[in-house]
Amino acid sequence: MAFACPRWWSSKLFLAPLVVSVAGVLCGAGPAPKAPPSGQTELDNLDCFGCHDDPTLEGTGPDGKPLSLLVEEGRFENSAHGRNRCTSCHDDIVEVPHPDGFRPKPVACSKCHRVETAIYRSSDHGIAVHSGVEEAASCKDCHGASHSLLGPRDPKSPVHRTNIPGTCGRCHSNVEEMQRFGLRQADPVASYENSVHGRALEQKNEVNAAVCTDCHGSHDLHRSTSPESKLAWKNVPSTCGKCHENVERTYLRSIHGQALLLGVRDTPVCTDCHGEHTIAAVASPESRVSPANLPNTCAQCHAAQRIITQYKLPPNVVSTYADSFHGLALKGGNPTVANCASCHGTHDILPASDPLSSVNPKALPQTCGKCHPGIGTRLAAEFFKIHAPQGPNAENPWVVNLVTNIYLTLITLTIGGMALFVAFDYRRKARDHVRAVRESPSAEWRLSPWVRRQHLLVTILFVGLAYTGFVHRFPEAFFSWPFQALPQGNAVRGLLHRVFGFAFVAFFLAHAAVMIATPAGRSYVKALRLRWEDVRDATTQLLFNLGLRSARPPPRRFNYAEKAEYWALVWGSVVMALTGVMLVFTEAMLRFWPKVLNDVAQVVHYYEAVLATLAILVWHMYWVVFDPGEYPMNPAWLIGKRSGHAARPTSPPAAGDETPPATEGQDPGGDAGGSRPA
Numbered sequence: 001m002a003f004a005c006p007r008w009w010s011s012k013l014f015l016a017p018l019v020v021s022v023a024g025v026l027c028g029a030g031p032a033p034k035a036p037p038s039g040q041t042e043l044d045n046l047d048c049f050g051c052h053d054d055p056t057l058e059g060t061g062p063d064g065k066p067l068s069l070l071v072e073e074g075r076f077e078n079s080a081h082g083r084n085r086c087t088s089c090h091d092d093i094v095e096v097p098h099p100d101g102f103r104p105k106p107v108a109c110s111k112c113h114r115v116e117t118a119i120y121r122s123s124d125h126g127i128a129v130h131s132g133v134e135e136a137a138s139c140k141d142c143h144g145a146s147h148s149l150l151g152p153r154d155p156k157s158p159v160h161r162t163n164i165p166g167t168c169g170r171c172h173s174n175v176e177e178m179q180r181f182g183l184r185q186a187d188p189v190a191s192y193e194n195s196v197h198g199r200a201l202e203q204k205n206e207v208n209a210a211v212c213t214d215c216h217g218s219h220d221l222h223r224s225t226s227p228e229s230k231l232a233w234k235n236v237p238s239t240c241g242k243c244h245e246n247v248e249r250t251y252l253r254s255i256h257g258q259a260l261l262l263g264v265r266d267t268p269v270c271t272d273c274h275g276e277h278t279i280a281a282v283a284s285p286e287s288r289v290s291p292a293n294l295p296n297t298c299a300q301c302h303a304a305q306r307i308i309t310q311y312k313l314p315p316n317v318v319s320t321y322a323d324s325f326h327g328l329a330l331k332g333g334n335p336t337v338a339n340c341a342s343c344h345g346t347h348d349i350l351p352a353s354d355p356l357s358s359v360n361p362k363a364l365p366q367t368c369g370k371c372h373p374g375i376g377t378r379l380a381a382e383f384f385k386i387h388a389p390q391g392p393n394a395e396n397p398w399v400v401n402l403v404t405n406i407y408l409t410l411i412t413l414t415i416g417g418m419a420l421f422v423a424f425d426y427r428r429k430a431r432d433h434v435r436a437v438r439e440s441p442s443a444e445w446r447l448s449p450w451v452r453r454q455h456l457l458v459t460i461l462f463v464g465l466a467y468t469g470f471v472h473r474f475p476e477a478f479f480s481w482p483f484q485a486l487p488q489g490n491a492v493r494g495l496l497h498r499v500f501g502f503a504f505v506a507f508f509l510a511h512a513a514v515m516i517a518t519p520a521g522r523s524y525v526k527a528l529r530l531r532w533e534d535v536r537d538a539t540t541q542l543l544f545n546l547g548l549r550s551a552r553p554p555p556r557r558f559n560y561a562e563k564a565e566y567w568a569l570v571w572g573s574v575v576m577a578l579t580g581v582m583l584v585f586t587e588a589m590l591r592f593w594p595k596v597l598n599d600v601a602q603v604v605h606y607y608e609a610v611l612a613t614l615a616i617l618v619w620h621m622y623w624v625v626f627d628p629g630e631y632p633m634n635p636a637w638l639i640g641k642r643s644g645h646a647a648r649p650t651s652p653p654a655a656g657d658e659t660p661p662a663t664e665g666q667d668p669g670g671d672a673g674g675s676r677p678a
Contacts, residue, residue: 047096048086049073071147080151088112089146107146109139119219124226135177142167142218159218162201164211165192184224191277196284208243215239231276234260236269250347255354266307273297289346291335295321298340320387343367343386359386426632433643434635442644446636454511455637461504465576466613468497473606501580508573527557530567534560561623565615572612579605 051057052071061067076082087093089107110117120126120139128136142159143149150157158167169189172178185191192198192212200209213221215231222229230239237260241248251257251270259267273289280287288297295318301307303318321327321340329337343359350357358367369375388395392404437443447455471480471493483489515521537553538560544552553559558566579601582589586598624634629643636642 043085043087043093043096045073045086050096075148079147080149081146116219122228123217123219123221124223125221135171135181137171141171159213161207161211164213165189165198165201168212185277188277195275195277195279196281197279210243214242231271233265233269234263236271240270247347254345254347254349255351256349264311266301266311268301272300289341291337291339292330294339294341295327295330314387316389317387320389323390324386338371342371430632430635433632434638437635437641437643438639440641440644443641444644445640446642447640449640452637452640454507457507461500461507462612462616464500465497465504466609468493468500469606469609470613472497498584501577501584504573505577505580508577528563528566530563534563561619565620568612568615572608575604575608576612579608 049071052069053073055068055070057069058066059069081089089111090104092105108117121130125137129138140146144158150160152159154160155162157163172183173187173189175187179186193202197210200206201211217230220228220230222232224231224233226232227234229235237248237251237257252261256267256269260269275288278286278288280290282289284290285292287293299318302313307313308315322331326338330339345358348358350360352359352361354360355362357363365375388400392401392408396404467479471477471483472490474480475484475490483493486492515525533556537556540549540551540553541560543549582598582601583605589598624630624637625632627634634642
C-alpha cells in the first residue's frame with residue numbers, strides 16, 4: 001500500500017498493512033529479518049512512530065480506497081505486543097524512508113504462535129477461512145487489531161472470560177446470517193443469556209461461569225457432529241466435568257456412564273437431560289430436570305419403543321408412573337411428590353440388581369423412607385411392585401390381582417344390573433307415554449310418515465358419520481375398540497365413513513331439490529325464513545325463564561329454536577360435504593390449489609363435526625327428551641304426534657301467524673325440539 005510521509009522524510013514510503021487478513025495470518029512463519037543496509041543501524045520503534053503516530057497518515061488499500069495508517073504509540077505499548085519491535089512482525093522493512101516501489105508482505109501470526117495456528121487451521125473456523133468463507137472468524141475477529149491487542153486476562157480484552165459471549169455474539173447473534181451455514185442453534189446467544197450459565201455471568205457477575213469457549217473450545221472449535229468436538233456426544237461429560245468434576249465421576253459410575261464408556265450411542269449424556277444453551281437451574285420451572293418436567297425428560301428414552309426393544313428395558317415404566325398416585329399428584333401440580341430421580345437417583349442411577357442402587361430391594365425401605373418415615377421392612381419384595389401396570393397382570397402379587405378381579409366383577413354386575421333395570425324402566429315409561437299420546441284427542445299432529453322416515457335416515461347417517469369420524473380422530477379411545485379388534489379395522493372404518501358421507505350428500509341434494517322444486521317445499525322454505533319476530537320470541541323466552549316476563553312467546557308453525565336448528569343443519573351439511581369431498585379426493589384437489597387449502601379443509605371438517613355433535617347433544621336432546629314438558633321423549637318422530645300439554649304458551653297466538661296447528665293427514669313442520677321437515 002502506497003502512502004505519503006508528512007514529516008522529515010520527503011520521499012514516498014511504503015509500509016506493511018496494519019491489520020492483517022486471516023489468509024496472511026495463516027500463511028506460515030516469515031523468513032529471518034534482513035540485515036540493514038551497510039552503514040545503517042537496525043530500525044527502532046521510534047523510527048516507525050515518527051510517521052505512524054500521525055492521525056493524518058493515509059495509504060491506499062488493496063481495493064484502491066484510502067486506508068488510515070495510524071498506529072497510536074501509547075496503545076501499542078500497552079498492548080500484548082508492546083514489548084516487541086515493529087520489525088519483529090514487519091521483518092521485510094529494513095530502512096526508512098522506504099524505497100520507491102516497495103510492497104510490504106502480509107504478516108503471519110504463525111511466526112510466533114505456531115501451535116495455536118496449527119490447531120486453528122484444523123478447526124471449523126480455520127477450514128472455512130481457507131475455503132474462502134469471508135464471514136468465518138479470523139484471529140483479529142476474536143482477539144482484536146494487532147497493534148492494540150490485549151492479553152486474555154485483561155478485562156478489556158475481547159477474549160477475556162466476561163467478554164467472550166459478546167465477542168462470539170458479534171457473528172452468532174445474527175440469526176439470518178448464521179442460517180446460511182446450517183447451525184443447529186437458531187439463536188445461540190439469546191438462549192445462552194437466558195440459561196443458568198448466562199445469568200450467572202451477566203446478572204451475578206460470576207467470573208467462573210461457563211462461557212462459549214469452555215464448552216466449544218477456542219482455537220480448536222468444531223461443530224458437535226465432529227468426533228473431535230468437545231461437544232461430541234462421547235466428549236460431553238468430560239467437557240462438563242471441567243467445572244462439575246464430582247458430577248462427572250458419579251455419572252461415569254452409573255449405568256448411563258458405563259454405557260457411554262462402552263460406546264453405546266443412545267445412552268444419555270449431560271445435554272440430553274439438562275439441555276444445551278437452554279440449561280436452567282433445577283429449581284426453575286423451565287428446567288428439563290425440574291420435578292414437573294423430569295418424567296417427560298426420562299420418557300425421551302424410557303418411553304421410546306426402539307430404545308426399549310433394543311436394550312431390553314422395562315416397557316411400561318413411564319405409563320405406570322403416570323397412572324400411579326405419585327404421577328397423578330405431579331400432574332395435579334404437586335412438585336414435592338416423588339418423581340423418577342426421587343427413587344432412582346440423578347447422576348448415580350444404577351440397575352435394581354446392583355447392591356448400591358437406591359431401588360435395590362434391600363435399599364427400598366431407606367429410599368421410600370425419605371418421604372415415608374418408618375416404612376421399614378413392610379416393603380417385602382414379593383408383595384411390592386412399584387412399576388406394576390394397573391389391572392390383573394403377572395407383574396402384580398396374587399393378592400392384588402385377586403382383589404382387582406373381585407372389584408371388576410362387582411362393578412360389572414352392579415352397574416350392568418343398574419343399567420339394565422333403568423333401560424327396562426325407561427322403555428316401559430316411554431311406551432306408556434307414546435300410547436297415551438296416540439290415544440289422546442288433544443295431541444297435535446307434527447310429522448307425516450314421509451317426514452318421519454327422513455328423520456330416521458338423517459339420524460342413522462349423522463350418527464354413523466360422527467362415530468366413524470371420531471374413531472379416526474381418537475383411535476385409542478374406549479369407544480374405538482370395535483375397530484381396534486377388527487383386522488384391517490381402520491380400512492373398514494374409512495370405507496364406512498365414506499359410504500355414510502356420500503349417502504348423506506345424496507340425501508341432502510334430494511332434500512334441497514324437493515324444497516326448491518315443489519310447491520310444498522317452497523311453502524316450507526317460506527315458513528322457515530328467519531324474521532325479526534324470531535329474535536323477539538327468543539328474547540321473550542329468556543326473560544320468561546328469568547322471571548321477568550309473565551308469558552311465553554306465542555305459538556308459531558316453526559318457532560325460533562326449530563328455525564335456528566334447521567338452518568344450522570343446512571349450513572353444516574354444505575360445509576361438511578365440501579370439505580369431505582376435498583379430503584376424499586386430496587390428490588385431485590392438489591392439482592388445482594395449494595396444500596394449505598386442504599389443511600384448512602381438514603381443520604374445518606373436524607371442528608364443524610365437533611360443533612354439530614355438541615349442538616345435537618346439548619340443544620336438540622334437551623328439547624326432545626330432557627325438557628320437563630316432553631320427558632321421557634317427544635314421540636312425534638315415532639308416531640307423528642306430540643302431547644298437547646307440552647310447554648304450550650298461555651298467551652293467544654300472534655296476529656298474522658301463517659298456519660294454524662296441523663291436523664291428521666296434513667304434512668306439518670317440526671316440533672319444538674327441531675324435528676326436520678322434508
